[in-house]
Amino acid sequence: MEARSRRPLRSPLVVTPALIAVVGLTLSACGARAGDASESGAAGAPASCVDTSGDTVKIGSLNSLSGTMAISEVTVRDSIALAVEQINASGGVLGKQLQIVAEDGASEPTIFAEKADKLISSDCVAAVFGGWTSSSRKAMLPVFEDNDALLYYPVQYEGLEASKNIFYTGATTNQQIVPALDYLKEKGVKSLYLVGSDYVFPQTANREIRAYAEANGIEIRGEDYTPLGSTDFSTIVNKVRSADADAVFNTLNGDSNVAFFREYTNAGLTAADMPVVSVSIAEEEVAGIGAQNIAGQLTAWNYYQTVDSPENTAFVEAYKAKYGQNKPTSDPMEAAYTSVHLWKNTVEKAGSFAVPDVRAAADGVSFDAPEGTVVVDGDNHHISKTARIGEIRPDGLIYTVWESPAPIEPDPFLESYDWAGDLN
Amino acid sequence: MDVVVGQLFTGLSIGSILLLAALGLSLTFGQMGVVNMAHGEFIMAGSYTAYVVQQVTSAGGASLLISLVAGFLVGGLMGALLEVTLIRRMYHRPLDTLLVTFGVGLILQQLARDIFGAPAVNVVAPDFLSGGVDVLGAVIPKTRIFILVLAIAAVSILALAMKTTPMGRRIRAVVQNRDLAETSGISSRRTDISTFFIGSGLAGVAGVALTLVGSTSSTVGQSYLIDAFLVVVVGGLGQIKGAVIAAFALGILNSFVEYSTTASVAKVVVFVLIVAFLQARPQGLFAVKTRSLV
Numbered sequence: 001m002e003a004r005s006r007r008p009l010r011s012p013l014v015v016t017p018a019l020i021a022v023v024g025l026t027l028s029a030c031g032a033r034a035g036d037a038s039e040s041g042a043a044g045a046p047a048s049c050v051d052t053s054g055d056t057v058k059i060g061s062l063n064s065l066s067g068t069m070a071i072s073e074v075t076v077r078d079s080i081a082l083a084v085e086q087i088n089a090s091g092g093v094l095g096k097q098l099q100i101v102a103e104d105g106a107s108e109p110t111i112f113a114e115k116a117d118k119l120i121s122s123d124c125v126a127a128v129f130g131g132w133t134s135s136s137r138k139a140m141l142p143v144f145e146d147n148d149a150l151l152y153y154p155v156q157y158e159g160l161e162a163s164k165n166i167f168y169t170g171a172t173t174n175q176q177i178v179p180a181l182d183y184l185k186e187k188g189v190k191s192l193y194l195v196g197s198d199y200v201f202p203q204t205a206n207r208e209i210r211a212y213a214e215a216n217g218i219e220i221r222g223e224d225y226t227p228l229g230s231t232d233f234s235t236i237v238n239k240v241r242s243a244d245a246d247a248v249f250n251t252l253n254g255d256s257n258v259a260f261f262r263e264y265t266n267a268g269l270t271a272a273d274m275p276v277v278s279v280s281i282a283e284e285e286v287a288g289i290g291a292q293n294i295a296g297q298l299t300a301w302n303y304y305q306t307v308d309s310p311e312n313t314a315f316v317e318a319y320k321a322k323y324g325q326n327k328p329t330s331d332p333m334e335a336a337y338t339s340v341h342l343w344k345n346t347v348e349k350a351g352s353f354a355v356p357d358v359r360a361a362a363d364g365v366s367f368d369a370p371e372g373t374v375v376v377d378g379d380n381h382h383i384s385k386t387a388r389i390g391e392i393r394p395d396g397l398i399y400t401v402w403e404s405p406a407p408i409e410p411d412p413f414l415e416s417y418d419w420a421g422d423l424n
Numbered sequence: 425m426d427v428v429v430g431q432l433f434t435g436l437s438i439g440s441i442l443l444l445a446a447l448g449l450s451l452t453f454g455q456m457g458v459v460n461m462a463h464g465e466f467i468m469a470g471s472y473t474a475y476v477v478q479q480v481t482s483a484g485g486a487s488l489l490i491s492l493v494a495g496f497l498v499g500g501l502m503g504a505l506l507e508v509t510l511i512r513r514m515y516h517r518p519l520d521t522l523l524v525t526f527g528v529g530l531i532l533q534q535l536a537r538d539i540f541g542a543p544a545v546n547v548v549a550p551d552f553l554s555g556g557v558d559v560l561g562a563v564i565p566k567t568r569i570f571i572l573v574l575a576i577a578a579v580s581i582l583a584l585a586m587k588t589t590p591m592g593r594r595i596r597a598v599v600q601n602r603d604l605a606e607t608s609g610i611s612s613r614r615t616d617i618s619t620f621f622i623g624s625g626l627a628g629v630a631g632v633a634l635t636l637v638g639s640t641s642s643t644v645g646q647s648y649l650i651d652a653f654l655v656v657v658v659g660g661l662g663q664i665k666g667a668v669i670a671a672f673a674l675g676i677l678n679s680f681v682e683y684s685t686t687a688s689v690a691k692v693v694v695f696v697l698i699v700a701f702l703q704a705r706p707q708g709l710f711a712v713k714t715r716s717l718v
Contacts, residue, residue: 198688234568266566266568288639292548
């Protein structure tokens with residue numbers, strides 16, 4: 001996901017270089033697909049300096065601990081630490097204890113790239129876990145490919161990417177947005193209104209939604225973007241009202257959601273008349289919006305704190321015991337927790353910490369995650385995930401109202417969907 | 425019809441929010457010529473005051489009224505403190521003032537993040553302000569009507585105070601001719617403090633009002649600061665009536681352009697029109713001879 005920050009970027013001075021970076025990296029990273037470039041990347045890679053002779057093995061945790069993304073990414077760091085603690089308590093990986101080297105990406109893609117290089121080249125970590133915004137991922141991608149190192153990226157994103165050096169443990173579009181559209185279609189929704197923040201993730205997502213809608217006879221009544229951090233939604237809510245669509249698809253992020261839902265509720269629009277499906281609102285965000293303003297609205301993710309499974313009960317209990325009873329668990333946190341376990345299982349299957357061995361062994365590796373059993377696809381490096389549509393309730397938690405009957409196989413390039421032919 | 429009514433009201437509402445954010449600035453920037461980049465953080469302080477008041481009392485109309493008073497005092501005291509400690513020392517150095525107050529703004533933001541956490545906090549609007557009123561087919565949120573009334577009240581009280589009270593007269597005297605005012609026995613130092621107190625206090629009130637429609641987080645002030653400066657510049661420095669007309673004109677322009685295009689385009693169109701307007705009329709809508717900025 002791109003910049004799912006709760007706070008807007010601060011000033012044009014900050015935004016402009018960030019945008020330039022995003023655009024530049026988007027262009028340069030296109031077409032980097034697993035398999036395609038496997039020979040060229042590995043050939044020039046320096047020899048790995050990972051030392052596996054001792055009792056401990058180092059892994060990197062690279063998250064924004066400062067800057068605008070810190071609030072979201074700190075929770076990811078915490079759940080990575082929890083997973084490592086549990087793995088160490090149960091004997092480690094291949095008999096070796098894990099040691100976390102934590103670095104701060106500072107909400108800046110360039111710093112993510114620098115720190116990734118440091119973790120790989122001077123700390124000699126066996127794998128790196130972290131990253132949140134798409135721009136941070138795209139900045140790190142060449143570093144991992146050039147060094148033939150491993151990154152586990154735990155956040156849902158806009159798809160259309162697959163690197164042989166990254167494992168994507170968050171949802172790609174066919175595990176989040178497409179099921180949400182299927183759900184709406186099944187509920188008889190014939191028209192949609194699209195509202196999003198004006199940057200990469202919503203624009204890409206809405207392109208995919210338009211393609212889906214065209215193929216499925218759903219009318220798009222309107223498509224509106226607001227600048228990041230925009231706080232006045234009265235005009236957009238007026239437009240949404242007069243468009244009178246069956247549902248609203250919301251890809252806004254950060255504080256804009258607060259203003260949007262307040263305006264929406266105050267204008268007398270309700271979940272019963274015109275439900276809003278959001279893809280960037282998790283448990284933590286609901287508190288800031290105010291549950292009273294958003295109760296009844298829908299979200300699309302793969303995991304909620306309320307998921308009913310023994311694995312999730314254990315995860316939520318362990319998390320709250322370590323970090324506080326009032327801390328909710330959310331989708332990206334669960335995906336980060338899962339990513340560490342998946343790496344452990346892959347290393348143990350390979351019997352080696354070496355990246356080529358891990359990559360070769362990855363296909364079919366599974367883990368009984370809090371969201372349900374997930375399986376790594378060795379071809380595109382994504383994982384199968386159960387899609388869940390959730391309803392936000394007045395207690396501030398999200399409850400599953402629909403879930404896919406089985407985990408959905410990842411299809412980052414939407415190749416199995418006829419309507420998506422023009423997107424790549 | 426309902427679209428026109430709805431958008432007209434939206435424009436008035438955006439205008440009233442701009443006006444509340446800009447009113448304090450029209451005193452500190454317009455009258456005193458201080459470029460206070462921390463003005464947005466005084467708005468933020470008002471928002472968090474509303475949050476704290478609501479935590480202490482309960483969510484309801486009383487909490488909102490207490491918040492408005494407390495927000496004014498908190499914003500005002502922070503402004504007075506800033507004036508006494510820093511701004512006083514650089515009255516003839518506008519560039520330094522800009523940088524220093526920008527720094528103060530960043531410090532205040534981080535402080536808010538450390539105290540209240542980075543995610544937005546939730547301020548609940550009182551029951552009698554939830555929902556909307558149906559006017560000619562358009563639904564107008566009650567919170568926005570409240571803000572419109574509050575903005576008009578704030579402007580009226582400020583205008584009246586400037587005209588009739590001794591303090592208002594002192595402020596105007598110091599603005600028009602500092603030396604002459606001093607020789608007439610007015611303490612310009614005390615007048616500066618009270619001007620800053622009122623201007624920053626109004627920012628606090630704006631912050632309280634904003635909790636009704638937007639999010640309460642550490643960056644709330646930043647999103648209104650530039651617009652507030654625009655209103656003051658377009659209205660003409662030191663002119664309350666200019667700020668009123670500019671705020672509503674920008675609000676209505678913005679709402680109609682946004683309705684027929686998009687939010688991003690509306691922002692661009694409004695900026696282009698402002699630039700064109702200031703080319704033709706650099707002094708803004710209204711101009712008086714004051715102790716000038718430069």
